[in-house]
Amino acid sequence: MDEGNDEINLNERPVFSAELRPYRSLGPAGHRIFFLIAGALCVAHMAVFLISGAWPVMMFFGVDFLILFGAFWLNNREARACEMIDLSRTSISIRKIAASGRETAYNFNPFWSRFLVSRKEEVGITAMTVRGGGRQTDVGTFLHLDDRERFARAFAGALARVKRGY
Incomplete structure (x- = not known):
């Protein structure tokens, strides 16, 4: 038996x-570092435009950052397959x-x-x-x-x- x-x-x-x-070249730690640097650059540019009085332009940097974040979010979502x-x-x-x-x-x-x-x-x-x-x-x-x-x-x-x- x-x-x-x-x-x-x-x-x-x-x-x-x-x-x-699926292969992804950037891991979770790399994403954090990338978004910290991108966020800092966006905030710095926003501050420059705010100080110079062109405050409507600074909103575009926020929109750019949100679009970038959304693209990475979609990419990471597809990586779960x-x-x-x-x-x-x-x-x-x-x-x-x-x-x-x-x-x-x-x-x-x-x-x-x-x-x-x-x-x-x-x-x-x-x-x-x-x-x-x-x-x-x-x-x-x-x-x-x-x-x-x-x-x-x-x-x-x-x-x-x-x-x-x-």
């Missing part, structure tokens, strides 16, 4: 697991979590699935798709070219090992 359970656990254990997240990909001997599980928190799950049989990579010579990988059972989904759409190459190589290799019965 225990041997059968061990076999089930072995089949369900992930052979490949990846969590894909992620994809979790697990490949076991019995399934390919892809969970996509949108920036809004909405989650979509896809499950494929690894033996009936194909991992398709679209390339352009001058650019590199332009799209990666898992297709099987009449369904398909794109993966890693937000990754940089180098990250796409690494992921495609690793996932394709793991899928090939599973199909061979490694």
Whole structure:
């Protein structure tokens, strides 16, 4: 009885697991420093225009700062998106979590699935798709070219090992 359970656990254990997240070059500490400097510069310029009597102009610096803050807020909100990909001997599980928190799950049989990579010579990988059972989904759409190459190589290799019965 225990041997059968061990076999089930072995089949369900992930052979490949990846969590894909959009790259953001500026972390939380960098955001604070950036906005402190930008805020200080805006306040300094606002003070100069206020002292010179051009107080209506100083409002534009406040609006510029709010627009800048809004753009960074939207960018950080999009950074919350992620994809979790697990490949076991019995399934390919892809969970996509949108920036809004909405989650979509896809499950494929690894033996009936194909991992398709679209390339352009001058650019590199332009799209990666898992297709099987009449369904398909794109993966890693937000990754940089180098990250796409690494992921495609690793996932394709793991899928090939599973199909061979490694």
